[in-house]
Amino acid sequence: MELSEDQLIEAIARVLSGEEPGVVVGIGDDAAVVERGSGQPVLTTDLLVEGVHFERASISARDLGAKAITVNVSDIAAMAASPRYALVSLAVPLDVDAAWVMELYGGIREACAEHALALVGGDTNRAELIVLSVAVVGEVAPGRALTRSGARPGDRIVVTGSLGAAAGGFALSRAHPSRAAAALSEPWGRELLEALARPVARVGEAKVLASAGVTAMMDLSDGLAKDLSRLCLASGVGARVRTADVPVAAALVEGAEMLGVDALALALSGGEDYELLATMPAEGFEPARAELREGFGVALTEVGEIVAGEGMIAVDADGAEAPLEPAGWDHFPRGSLGA
Amino acid sequence: MELSEDQLIEAIARVLSGEEPGVVVGIGDDAAVVERGSGQPVLTTDLLVEGVHFERASISARDLGAKAITVNVSDIAAMAASPRYALVSLAVPLDVDAAWVMELYGGIREACAEHALALVGGDTNRAELIVLSVAVVGEVAPGRALTRSGARPGDRIVVTGSLGAAAGGFALSRAHPSRAAAALSEPWGRELLEALARPVARVGEAKVLASAGVTAMMDLSDGLAKDLSRLCLASGVGARVRTADVPVAAALVEGAEMLGVDALALALSGGEDYELLATMPAEGFEPARAELREGFGVALTEVGEIVAGEGMIAVDADGAEAPLEPAGWDHFPRGSLGA
Numbered sequence: 001m002e003l004s005e006d007q008l009i010e011a012i013a014r015v016l017s018g019e020e021p022g023v024v025v026g027i028g029d030d031a032a033v034v035e036r037g038s039g040q041p042v043l044t045t046d047l048l049v050e051g052v053h054f055e056r057a058s059i060s061a062r063d064l065g066a067k068a069i070t071v072n073v074s075d076i077a078a079m080a081a082s083p084r085y086a087l088v089s090l091a092v093p094l095d096v097d098a099a100w101v102m103e104l105y106g107g108i109r110e111a112c113a114e115h116a117l118a119l120v121g122g123d124t125n126r127a128e129l130i131v132l133s134v135a136v137v138g139e140v141a142p143g144r145a146l147t148r149s150g151a152r153p154g155d156r157i158v159v160t161g162s163l164g165a166a167a168g169g170f171a172l173s174r175a176h177p178s179r180a181a182a183a184l185s186e187p188w189g190r191e192l193l194e195a196l197a198r199p200v201a202r203v204g205e206a207k208v209l210a211s212a213g214v215t216a217m218m219d220l221s222d223g224l225a226k227d228l229s230r231l232c233l234a235s236g237v238g239a240r241v242r243t244a245d246v247p248v249a250a251a252l253v254e255g256a257e258m259l260g261v262d263a264l265a266l267a268l269s270g271g272e273d274y275e276l277l278a279t280m281p282a283e284g285f286e287p288a289r290a291e292l293r294e295g296f297g298v299a300l301t302e303v304g305e306i307v308a309g310e311g312m313i314a315v316d317a318d319g320a321e322a323p324l325e326p327a328g329w330d331h332f333p334r335g336s337l338g339a
Numbered sequence: 340m341e342l343s344e345d346q347l348i349e350a351i352a353r354v355l356s357g358e359e360p361g362v363v364v365g366i367g368d369d370a371a372v373v374e375r376g377s378g379q380p381v382l383t384t385d386l387l388v389e390g391v392h393f394e395r396a397s398i399s400a401r402d403l404g405a406k407a408i409t410v411n412v413s414d415i416a417a418m419a420a421s422p423r424y425a426l427v428s429l430a431v432p433l434d435v436d437a438a439w440v441m442e443l444y445g446g447i448r449e450a451c452a453e454h455a456l457a458l459v460g461g462d463t464n465r466a467e468l469i470v471l472s473v474a475v476v477g478e479v480a481p482g483r484a485l486t487r488s489g490a491r492p493g494d495r496i497v498v499t500g501s502l503g504a505a506a507g508g509f510a511l512s513r514a515h516p517s518r519a520a521a522a523l524s525e526p527w528g529r530e531l532l533e534a535l536a537r538p539v540a541r542v543g544e545a546k547v548l549a550s551a552g553v554t555a556m557m558d559l560s561d562g563l564a565k566d567l568s569r570l571c572l573a574s575g576v577g578a579r580v581r582t583a584d585v586p587v588a589a590a591l592v593e594g595a596e597m598l599g600v601d602a603l604a605l606a607l608s609g610g611e612d613y614e615l616l617a618t619m620p621a622e623g624f625e626p627a628r629a630e631l632r633e634g635f636g637v638a639l640t641e642v643g644e645i646v647a648g649e650g651m652i653a654v655d656a657d658g659a660e661a662p663l664e665p666a667g668w669d670h671f672p673r674g675s676l677g678a
Binding site: 032075091 | 462
């Protein structure tokens with residue numbers, strides 16, 4: 001079914017009704033106008049292209065819409081900022097129908113509602129592939145943004161939650177159909193796919209970490225090894241990572257054998273976890289861990305420490321050392337301009 | 340040549356060096372942080388997809404980069420606002436080389452410099468098609484944004500500059516090669532192509548119009564007839580357009596016969612002019628026209644008036660009336676979410 005302009009607008013309007021706080025001029029004019037906040041604006045954008053970041057057959061429109069918002073919110077969170085406004089540009093091929101587009105905007109709305117984010121504008125187009133580009137504007141108290149460049153020798157390296165589940169979900173989605181079906185009959189299989197389809201942005205957790213004296217922070221989109229190497233480069237430091245302490249997702253540990261993957265390798269180098277990676281003085285760790293556990297039910301794990309110099313060392317359970325290569329989700333320059 | 344991540348980052352860094360005013364955290368972190376301004380933030384975005392909005396063979400990388408910025412700046416201008424910060428997301432196929440990407444960012448930098456716009460972040464990816472998504476954040480004095488919804492019966496309908504040149508350039512770019520070559524040997528031919536490749540955003544002109552008491556304003560991206568119908572719908576009014584008064588671009592008039600196009604039809608329904616369309620009380624017109632001519636060397640032309648009710652009427656030089664159909668660059672929902 002071909003989707004006309006009027007049908008699309010009607011579909012979008014149906015899922016996006018409602019007044020949004022802080023919006024002076026919303027969807028439908030040349031640009032949106034919003035209220036000036038009390039903090040510094042924080043800006044990020046992410047582009048999702050069919051065939052590169054997702055396959056139409058393996059993610060629902062609703063999950064895709066929610067994920068496009070969440071990955072941007074995660075970037076805002078990583079600065080210890082609060083998301084406020086979203087712009088969404090969409091291009092769809094002729095064979096995508098109105099129901100798919102409505103589901104997509106339904107997922108966008110869900111994720112926006114979850115983070116009290118107002119969708120204020122965007123752009124819609126035809127294209128040969130589905131392209132979804134989201135920009136989010138957030139806000140942070142002046143001078144309080146947390147960058148990647150503040151890590152100092154002696155700081156502890158910490159991560160929220162657990163790692164590798166999304167990469168396990170990706171492996172599952174590419175497994176032989178019979179193996180994938182068997183995996184999906186298990187709770188761990190469904191959990192891995194859910195981690196890939198519906199990542200969680202750690203907005204509140206990031207603020208707790210910022211208050212606990214974190215010196216540098218970023219979100220894990222391309223895998224711990226790759227992203228930590230970026231943090232080290234930005235801060236001009238090196239790192240030692242105790243691999244036995246890396247919090248590998250339990251569902252991944254459980255399913256690794258059936259999926260034929262190395263759970264620790266995926267936890268180190270798999271992408272799309274959207275957990276927070278941070279560095280902090282040792283004394284801040286226990287209070288921060290207690291607050292995340294009590295306030296959010298989210299784990300905070302120390303996985304190593306920042307050292308002077310450059311490069312990364314992996315230390316295993318027996319104390320053996322090896323270089324930790326910054327291998328990861330570096331399929332190409334994703335994120336190389338920041339965001 | 341395949342472009343590695345490091346090569347791309349190096350290429351981009353080469354063209355984007357320099358400190359930017361107002362930027363607290365720029366390219367390279369999870370998100371950008373900028374100084375809080377004194378006005379209300381104004382947000383817009385546009386997505387350009389190869390094969391839909393441009394063909395690689397018919398626009399240079401430099402022009403494409405500049406145009407991607409300019410069309411967003413034009414949306415900010417249409418709100419009577421000032422552009423401040425840009426985010427650029429790019430996806431390129433493997434067969435695009437580093438030189439092309441550098442040229443693209445060169446064009447982006449030129450257009451940003453022209454409007455004192457800081458490029459603060461973005462995202463880079465692989466894809467099967469070139470995709471360029473730009474978001475621009477601007478600023479407007481609180482309560483001074485001009486929307487599409489303020490037109491009142493009796494207001495004059497005005498446009499800046501002249502119309503149809505970009506559509507003429509598009510016709511030229513699709514003409515038979517021998518005809519295109521002949522056209523390009525003429526000054527008008529080069530002027531039409533230039534209008535398509537390097538549109539101009541009317542930022543200063545928009546502020547003059549805002550001070551002159553304009554009641555509604557938008558930029559002309561999809562053709563006068565289509566865009567005026569949107570302004571009328573947003574304002575709940577109708578319009579009468581005197582077609583003989585529409586300022587058809589001189590180069591288009593000159594080349595129309597050779598190109599086999601109807602110049603007035605392109606001026607009414609061709610897209611990508613990026614001139615301003617505004618409505619204003621009659622008494623404001625002459626002072627505004629004088630100020631635009633003296634300050635910018637840009638024409639302001641009255642093409643009709645706003646009437647009560649709905650729908651649009653075209654009145655020709657003999658006074659004959661006919662419905663003016665909102666036909667235009669409505670290839671699909673481009674811009675239907677605003678922006």
